[in-house]
Amino acid sequence: xxxxxxxPVMRLxxxxxxxxxxxxxxxxxxxxxxxIAITRFGKFYNLLNFQTMAAQFPEFGLMSLGVMICMITxxxxxxxxxxxxxxxxxxxxLLIDLTDAAGGLPGFAIPLVxxxxxxxxxxxxxFNGLLVSKAHIPPILATLGSGELFTGICxxxxxxxxxxxxxxxxxxxxxxRIFDLIPIQLIIFVVMALLIWFLLSKTVFGTKIxxxxxxxxxxxxxxxxxxxLLIKTYMISSxxxxxxxxxxxxxxxxxxxxYGTVYTLQCVLIVVLGGVNPxxxxxxxxxxxxxxxxxxxxxxxxxxxxxxxxxxxxxxWGGVLILVMVLNYFTENRRFRKKIAR
Amino acid sequence: xxxxxxxxxxxxxxxxxxxxxxxLLALCLLIEIRSxxxxxxxxLVDIASAMVVPxxxxxxxxxxIVSGGIDVSFPALASLSVYAxxxxxxxxNYEGGVWxxxxxxxxxxxxxxxxxxxFIGYFRLPALIVTLGSSSVFKGVMQGALNSKQxxxxxxxxxxxxxxxxxxxxxxxxxxxxxxxVAFIAFIVVLALAYFMFRFTMFGRGIYAIGGSEASAHRxxxxxxxxxxxxxxxVGMIASLAGVIRVCMMxxxxxxxxxxxxxxxxxxxxxxxxxxxxxRGTLLGCMLGTLLIVIVENSLILLGIPTSWKxxxxxALIIIGTGVSAYQVIRMxxxxxxxxKARRVA
Numbered sequence: 001x002x003x004x005x006x007x008p009v010m011r012l013x014x015x016x017x018x019x020x021x022x023x024x025x026x027x028x029x030x031x032x033x034x035x036i037a038i039t040r041f042g043k044f045y046n047l048l049n050f051q052t053m054a055a056q057f058p059e060f061g062l063m064s065l066g067v068m069i070c071m072i073t074x075x076x077x078x079x080x081x082x083x084x085x086x087x088x089x090x091x092x093x094l095l096i097d098l099t100d101a102a103g104g105l106p107g108f109a110i111p112l113v114x115x116x117x118x119x120x121x122x123x124x125x126x127f128n129g130l131l132v133s134k135a136h137i138p139p140i141l142a143t144l145g146s147g148e149l150f151t152g153i154c155x156x157x158x159x160x161x162x163x164x165x166x167x168x169x170x171x172x173x174x175x176x177r178i179f180d181l182i183p184i185q186l187i188i189f190v191v192m193a194l195l196i197w198f199l200l201s202k203t204v205f206g207t208k209i210x211x212x213x214x215x216x217x218x219x220x221x222x223x224x225x226x227x228x229l230l231i232k233t234y235m236i237s238s239x240x241x242x243x244x245x246x247x248x249x250x251x252x253x254x255x256x257x258x259y260g261t262v263y264t265l266q267c268v269l270i271v272v273l274g275g276v277n278p279x280x281x282x283x284x285x286x287x288x289x290x291x292x293x294x295x296x297x298x299x300x301x302x303x304x305x306x307x308x309x310x311x312x313x314x315x316x317w318g319g320v321l322i323l324v325m326v327l328n329y330f331t332e333n334r335r336f337r338k339k340i341a342r
Numbered sequence: 343x344x345x346x347x348x349x350x351x352x353x354x355x356x357x358x359x360x361x362x363x364x365x366l367l368a369l370c371l372l373i374e375i376r377s378x379x380x381x382x383x384x385x386l387v388d389i390a391s392a393m394v395v396p397x398x399x400x401x402x403x404x405x406x407i408v409s410g411g412i413d414v415s416f417p418a419l420a421s422l423s424v425y426a427x428x429x430x431x432x433x434x435n436y437e438g439g440v441w442x443x444x445x446x447x448x449x450x451x452x453x454x455x456x457x458x459x460x461f462i463g464y465f466r467l468p469a470l471i472v473t474l475g476s477s478s479v480f481k482g483v484m485q486g487a488l489n490s491k492q493x494x495x496x497x498x499x500x501x502x503x504x505x506x507x508x509x510x511x512x513x514x515x516x517x518x519x520x521x522x523x524v525a526f527i528a529f530i531v532v533l534a535l536a537y538f539m540f541r542f543t544m545f546g547r548g549i550y551a552i553g554g555s556e557a558s559a560h561r562x563x564x565x566x567x568x569x570x571x572x573x574x575x576x577v578g579m580i581a582s583l584a585g586v587i588r589v590c591m592m593x594x595x596x597x598x599x600x601x602x603x604x605x606x607x608x609x610x611x612x613x614x615x616x617x618x619x620x621x622r623g624t625l626l627g628c629m630l631g632t633l634l635i636v637i638v639e640n641s642l643i644l645l646g647i648p649t650s651w652k653x654x655x656x657x658a659l660i661i662i663g664t665g666v667s668a669y670q671v672i673r674m675x676x677x678x679x680x681x682x683k684a685r686r687v688a
Contacts, residue, residue: 078605131661136668138618140412141660144605149657155650261602265414265474272471279468309489315482321475325467 020331021275024324025290032297040304049300051183055175057296058189059084059251060263061289062244064270065196066237068288071271072200073230074213074280075139077237079128081264082150084245087120088255089154091246095166105169113170114246121242122235124150129231143234147264154257164254174250185247192240197285199236209233213280270295273321294320358615358667359627365663366634373637377644383511384520385644391522391591393636394529398584399607400632401536401625402577407611408540409573410553410620411469414608415458415477417600419578420585422480423450425490427586428595431497440503440590447582454480455578456571463570477604484597493595504590525587532580537625549573553620606656610635613663617671634659 036044043049063080070077091113098109124146131142177183200206208229212219220226249255274291276283295317302313374380399416406413427447436442454476461472484490496504507521540546548569551559560566589595614631616623638655647655 131665135665136672137661137664138668141609141612141618141664144609145657145660145664147657148605148609148653148660152651152653152655152657155653156648159648159650265477268470269474269478272474278470309486311485311489312482312487314478315486318475318478318480318482321478322461322467322472325471325475326461326465329465329467 019284019287021324021328022284022287022290024327025274025287025294028320029290029294029297032294032301036297036301036304040301043304044301047181051177051181053296053300054186055183055251056185057292058185059244059247059260060266060270061189061292062192062240062247063263064267064274064288064292065192065285066240066244067267068271068274068276068283068285069196069200069209069233069240070139070143070237071276071278072213072280072283073209073233074216075132075143075230075233076268076278077128077143077234077241078140078264078268079124079143079147079150080237080241080244080267081260082147082154083121083124083238083241084248084263085154085255085257085259086124086150086245087117087242088245088249088259089158089163089257090120091117092163092166092249092255095170096163099165099167103167103169105167110170110173114243117242117246118239121239124242125235125238126231128238129234132234133227133230151257158255158257160257162254162256168253171250171253174247185250188243188247192243193285193289196236196240200285205229205232210281213282215281266295269317269321273324357627358670359624359630361666362614362627362630362634362663366630366637369634369637369641373641373644376646379513379516379644380641382513382515384513384516384518385641387511387520387522389633389637389640390526391520392640393633394523394525394591395584395588396603396607396610396632396636397529397629398532398580398587399603400611400628401532402580402584403604403607403611404616404623404625404628405536405549405573405577406469407608407616407618408553408620408623409549409570410556411462411570412608412618413458413469413473413574413577414604415473415480416577416581416607417603418477418480418484419451419454419458420581420588421597421600422484422488423447423454423578423582424585424589425484425488425493425595425597426450428493428496428500428589429488429490431500432493432495436497436499438499440499440586443497443500444583444586447586448579451578451580451582451585452575453578455575455581458578459571459574462574463567481601490597492597496589496593496595500586500590501593504593523587523591525591528583528587532583533625533629540625545569545572550621553617553622555621606635606639607632609656609660612667613660615667617667631663634663 063084066080067077094113094116095105095109098105100106128143128146131137131146132139135142137145174184178187200209208219208224211222212224212226212229216226245255248259252259270291271283271288272278273294274283274288276288298316298320299313302308302316370380379385399420402416403413424447427443427450430446431443458473458476461467461476462469495501503524505521506524508524508526509522510519511522512519540549544564548559548564548566551562551564552566552569556566585600588600592599610632611623611628612618612631613634614623614627614629616628616631635656638659639652642652642655643649
């Protein structure tokens with residue numbers, strides 16, 4: 001690590017220049033928080049609001065983590081919503097079977113459901129990984145097709161109806177708050193995020209993924225087993241998505257084939273906004289987490305202005321994405337020109 | 343077999359179109375055997391009229407994919423321009439022909455397409471990201487700024503154009519009739535223009551060149567940025583035309599009805615053998631792929647398969663179709679390298 005200068009301004013500059021993109025996101029979040037503080041202080045800054053936000057974002061946050069890890073390898077995962085819905089529907093059917101006459105659940109039910117969900121996620125992910133690595137289908141098409149397939153299976157088994165007649169105990173348990181403060185959804189998200197952070201930055205596996213994303217040919221010739229690496233990547237992604245599905249199941253207290261269909265593109269948007277390069281090889285989990293938080297804050301903040309149509313959020317959202325990209329373009333270019341001038 | 347025919351056959355098996363054509367034929371025959379209704383005149387006309395809007399959108403998506411980019415914004419773009427047009431014409435109580443509607447929508451589409459083209463061409467941002475962002479922006483403008491609602495009435499010119507037909511096919515067995523919409527001509531005209539452009543103009547060849555390798559295209563003297571910019575404008579115009587036709591045919595404007603179509607359209611284009619990495623693909627294959635998707639979406643009911651299974655089939659089709667073309671690319675590369683090795687040995 002480079003030596004950090006003692007003068008505060010220089011120091012700030014150094015911190016900023018080490019990861020411009022990340023700090024730009026931080027600045028945006030802070031600016032939005034200040035704006036909200038000035039205009040709608042009481043309605044935004046209360047514990048309940050933050051708790052609600054923390055319970056809402058994990059469902060698409062987890063899916064975004066999955067998309068991120070695929071994008072680092074230079075791929076993409078468009079099947080996350082299909083995986084999430086298929087998992088949640090299958091588990092909803094299981095929960096219906098487990099629900100006893102009194103409407104309760106046996107003690108082992110919830111852990112069992114989660115373990116099975118992880119298994120289903122892993123299985124579907126391996127399927128994606130095989131399509132990408134062994135069948136050599138471009139990831140965007142492979143996951144587009146498998147996503148459509150999974151959604152189709154959901155539709156075929158539910159006939160388009162919602163599956164909901166299972167015990168409320170499940171939803172109540174997941175919607176609990178630990179110490180009456182931290183929502184369980186948030187804890188699941190944080191655990192998963194930490195796990196992926198650890199995988200990406202502390203293990204050989206992570207290094208290999210970045211290598212693969214930087215140059216697939218180089219990775220292959222340096223002896224990496226790219227096929228197995230890709231299968232593992234897509235497996236992790238689908239596991240994240242399956243967990244996201246379980247949270248959706250709890251938040252809506254039902255499962256349906258068309259829940260969360262907007263999340264597919266939203267996840268890609270979040271990941272790109274978080275500074276992951278869609279070509280692969282670059283990107284950090286910190287950026288993606290910040291982007292998730294930014295999205296949730298923007299949306300919740302907007303809902304505090306009842307006069308403004310909530311549909312504007314998609315305008316802002318797309319605008320922010322393009323703005324960030326253009327900003328990156330200009331700063332990258334300037335740095336590039338400086339390099340050439342030298 | 344003489345050598346010429348053999349080499350021609352060899353050439354054909356290397357391409358994607360014959361396979362997709364065979365699959366298409368097999369599916370049609372299967373449906374015909376199961377139901378006996380597929381080759382009835384009214385079903386064919388129904389499929390042709392169902393093909394108009396996806397076909398037009400596929401031409402636009404095809405252009406973008408050949409250039410090495412990808413566009414997920416065209417449904418939002420079309421919805422926005424058509425909504426703005428319809429709303430405007432309703433507000434001024436316009437009662438003239440459909441041409442004004444088409445022209446206004448295409449003009450708006452061109453502006454919105456230029457928005458995409460500006461960021462993708464001049465700022466060189468990745469096409470996927472820009473179109474993701476812009477589709478979000480278009481949706482926001484439509485639903486937020488224009489406060490879009492379902493319009494159950496559309497201007498009279500659009501209404502009459504949507505119901506006017508070239509001819510009416512009548513099924514002698516079931517007595518059902520189907521209209522061939524006039525819009526089909528628009529589709530054929532755009533298709534012919536696109537074919538001509540890709541085949542015979544510098545601009546069209548430039549799109550292929552850029553998709554093959556941007557740097558090489560630049561060195562070969564193509565104006566990469568300008569070609570991309572113009573191309574996205576054209577895609578916006580085609581998408582808007584498709585949007586107008588859809589509204590006219592449905593006889594009402596449903597703002598969010600088209601959103602979400604992008605993935606199936608792209609799937610159809612790629613099924614037809616267009617390389618997602620750009621530079622390769624034919625308009626014929628693109629149309630065959632789109633037709634396959636349209637038939638699967640419309641005719642499964644004739645096979646006795648419930649409509650809730652539709653997505654399963656589309657998904658499986660995408661995976662198998664792209665798998666086959668991926669396999670072909672690998673095989674082609676392998677034979678090529680074998681040939682090179684053989685030549686070296688000789």
